[in-house]
Amino acid sequence: MYRRLPTIVLAGAICVVLGACAPPQVVGLRPQGADGAPIRIGIKEDAAVVRIESEEVMRATVGPAMLHGHSFQVNPGSGQILVTGSGGEARGDRIACESMKPIRVDGVAYRGKIEVFERSGGLTVVNVIGLEDYLCGVAPKEIGYLRQNEIEAMKAQVVAARTYAVAHLDRRDSHGFDLYGDVRDQVYGGIAGESDVGNAAVEATRGKVITYRGRPIEAYFHSTCGGSTADINDVWDSEPVPYLRRVYDADDAGFHCQISPHFRWVETYTREQVQAILADHLPEGAAEVPPRIGRVRDMEVVSVARSGRALSTRVTTDQGTWYVGKQKLRNVLRRPTSGAPILRSDYVRLFCDRGPDGSLVRLVVSGGGNGHGLGMCQWGAIGMARKGCTMGQIIHHYYHDVQITDYQAARLAQRARVRIAEG
Amino acid sequence: MMHGLRAPLLGGLMVAAFILVGCPGQSPKIGPPPTPRAEEAAPAVEDTSEPPAPTLPDPRAELPPIGTIASPPATTPAPEPASIQARPSDPLDAEVYSVQVFASTAEERATEIARQVGGVTTQPVETAYEDDGLWHVYVGRANGRESIDALRDQFRTGGYEQAWTKHRVVRNTARDATLSAGQVVYSVQVFASSSMENANRVAAEVRQRTSLPVDVVRVGEYVKVFVGRSPTRESIDAERDRLRQMGYPDAWTYQRQGL
Numbered sequence: 001m002y003r004r005l006p007t008i009v010l011a012g013a014i015c016v017v018l019g020a021c022a023p024p025q026v027v028g029l030r031p032q033g034a035d036g037a038p039i040r041i042g043i044k045e046d047a048a049v050v051r052i053e054s055e056e057v058m059r060a061t062v063g064p065a066m067l068h069g070h071s072f073q074v075n076p077g078s079g080q081i082l083v084t085g086s087g088g089e090a091r092g093d094r095i096a097c098e099s100m101k102p103i104r105v106d107g108v109a110y111r112g113k114i115e116v117f118e119r120s121g122g123l124t125v126v127n128v129i130g131l132e133d134y135l136c137g138v139a140p141k142e143i144g145y146l147r148q149n150e151i152e153a154m155k156a157q158v159v160a161a162r163t164y165a166v167a168h169l170d171r172r173d174s175h176g177f178d179l180y181g182d183v184r185d186q187v188y189g190g191i192a193g194e195s196d197v198g199n200a201a202v203e204a205t206r207g208k209v210i211t212y213r214g215r216p217i218e219a220y221f222h223s224t225c226g227g228s229t230a231d232i233n234d235v236w237d238s239e240p241v242p243y244l245r246r247v248y249d250a251d252d253a254g255f256h257c258q259i260s261p262h263f264r265w266v267e268t269y270t271r272e273q274v275q276a277i278l279a280d281h282l283p284e285g286a287a288e289v290p291p292r293i294g295r296v297r298d299m300e301v302v303s304v305a306r307s308g309r310a311l312s313t314r315v316t317t318d319q320g321t322w323y324v325g326k327q328k329l330r331n332v333l334r335r336p337t338s339g340a341p342i343l344r345s346d347y348v349r350l351f352c353d354r355g356p357d358g359s360l361v362r363l364v365v366s367g368g369g370n371g372h373g374l375g376m377c378q379w380g381a382i383g384m385a386r387k388g389c390t391m392g393q394i395i396h397h398y399y400h401d402v403q404i405t406d407y408q409a410a411r412l413a414q415r416a417r418v419r420i421a422e423g
Numbered sequence: 424m425m426h427g428l429r430a431p432l433l434g435g436l437m438v439a440a441f442i443l444v445g446c447p448g449q450s451p452k453i454g455p456p457p458t459p460r461a462e463e464a465a466p467a468v469e470d471t472s473e474p475p476a477p478t479l480p481d482p483r484a485e486l487p488p489i490g491t492i493a494s495p496p497a498t499t500p501a502p503e504p505a506s507i508q509a510r511p512s513d514p515l516d517a518e519v520y521s522v523q524v525f526a527s528t529a530e531e532r533a534t535e536i537a538r539q540v541g542g543v544t545t546q547p548v549e550t551a552y553e554d555d556g557l558w559h560v561y562v563g564r565a566n567g568r569e570s571i572d573a574l575r576d577q578f579r580t581g582g583y584e585q586a587w588t589k590h591r592v593v594r595n596t597a598r599d600a601t602l603s604a605g606q607v608v609y610s611v612q613v614f615a616s617s618s619m620e621n622a623n624r625v626a627a628e629v630r631q632r633t634s635l636p637v638d639v640v641r642v643g644e645y646v647k648v649f650v651g652r653s654p655t656r657e658s659i660d661a662e663r664d665r666l667r668q669m670g671y672p673d674a675w676t677y678q679r680q681g682l
Contacts, residue, residue: 144627308476
């Protein structure tokens with residue numbers, strides 16, 4: 001009997017610890033992800049006022065106070081937020097709201113919990129949500145609302161998005177959340193961003209991430225590669241990354257992304273447009289640009305990567321010559337349309353038409369693709385899915401020598417490596 | 424002896440596993456972003472294992488000739504008539520003047536011409552299917568004829584010899600079967616085509632760039648992409664301007680009426 005005592009004590013201790021670790025369950029909420037990992041998404045920053053509503057009575061914790069109600073208004077105070085609602089008002093560092101129904105923040109509905117706190121005089125709103133639920137609101141916003149026959153592309157997008165989230169969880173710590181819910185990290189639309197195909201893709205890939213040597217990768221993706229993705233060092237001033245190498249994006253049936261509206265495009269600039277755009281934006285991509293750049297005489301891509309992307313573009317005016325490196329070309333040679341958005345890609349050929357006196361009269365840009373060209377081409381993934389490729393085939397096509405791993409397994413392997421490294 | 428040790432051993436293993444796996448049900452803090460280590464970096468040699476990217480075409484043969492529109496002489500810049508620059512307030516179902524630069528039974532050809540024209544003018548370019556069974560390409564909208572005549576002359580000089588001024592009714596209202604009977608909302612139309620696939624593509628693109636609802640609706644010969652639904656016009660006009668800034672220069676405010 002006494003010899004079994006250590007076992008009994010041990011088992012009891014484990015039960016106590018397990019019980020203490022179990023999160024409080026809120027009945028009615030969708031289950032958090034299989035791994036239970038909550039993620040904090042920053043959905044607003046620097047807001048002057050925030051309105052929080054739900055169809056069910058919410059429970060709001062404001063410091064030591066507890067409020068109940070269908071709606072609350074949050075205003076910043078001097079160091080503390082002020083929460084007002086039908087259930088009363090309270091002041092505190094932050095408000096944390098839970099409900100059995102989705103919570104709307106200024107009209108947009110979210111799963112999970114909502115937190116609001118003051119930072120730098122404005123209000124920051126954070127959606128605390130399970131990783132898998134978060135991905136439901138991300139995938140369609142990133143790749144589009146795909147049809148059932150394109151679900152393998154959606155699954156690839158989900159796994160890439162999950163990998164991105166896992167790999168960047170600490171990125172925005174100083175802001176009080178993990179990731180922005182917009183293009184600064186991944187576009188997140190809450191419940192309105194979800195789709196049946198997206199939700200099914202999340203369910204089918206639950207917990208899966210892309211790893212290289214056991215660690216989650218930088219799962220970059222972009223809209224359209226135009227026929228070839230890029231090496232990372234062709235796009236940015238970066239060291240080569242083994243899994244972010246160029247892919248010739250075609251099979252016997254043609255280019256995977258040729259269905260994209262951005263597969264091939266043309267921009268035509270009048271002399272005046274070239275002059276005005278370069279005068280405004282050349283300093284964004286070249287050094288030592290004077291206030292007056294002079295009359296533009298020529299623009300030429302002088303070095304091209306095997307992915308077709310411009311490595312160096314020379315701009316010549318009657319005041320000097322400047323070189324624009326890699327992706328900076330997109331910021332310099334902006335599109336000649338209202339708002340001057342950046343060029344769709346740097347996979348371009350430039351054609352300078354000249355008048356009888358040799359002066360530049362028109363610049364024509366023949367372009368391919370949309371986005372930086374790294375990692376997965378989203379339209380290419382859609383094209384591959386339509387051709388019958390699986391999620392795994394899509395991911396292994398765009399990311400070299402990677403594994404598709406269960407997230408927990410990747411985390412365990414990472415921990416084990418850390419322990420070995422620490423001796 | 425061995426039997427006596429088995430239970431504590433199992434207990435110890437469970438503790439070790441627990442420490443390794445972490446506390447079930449509690450959120451694990453996920454690892455930091457991977458920064459490729461130097462020894463993992465691929466050698467910086469040119470990758471010749473894959474074919475090079477395809478050479479992009481020279482599209483100039485398909486573009487309109489260089490003329491006063493593509494490149495007006497520096498000494499005589501082509502100022503747009505004030506009434507065009509101001510852009511009227513886009514009344515719904517209004518009578519307007521526009522320059523018709525092209526008409527064809529082939530939608531693809533009209534779309535291509537519209538794309539070309541869009542590259543040489545700052546005016547809105549529209550492709551419209553009309554009762555004559557043709558796809559028309561129009562440039563500009565104005566309440567008065569004078570400014571449009573001036574624009575027409577610019578296009579003729581620029582090589583569009585068939586350009587002419589047309590007085591037409593712009594119907595920015597749509598009967599929409601997706602709305603309930605009697606429902607009236609304002610939306611921004613960002614795209615219209617005869618192809619459902621093309622409309623769905625554009626809709627998917629727009630959805631990534633706005634949090635407003637995006638609807639793909641068949642209206643007569645067209646499949647249209649509408650953004651936003653509002654009972655009042657002001658907010659939709661603001662959204663229309665924002666979408667134009669975002670690269671949809673042919674965004675228009677529409678009134679949609681449920682059947």
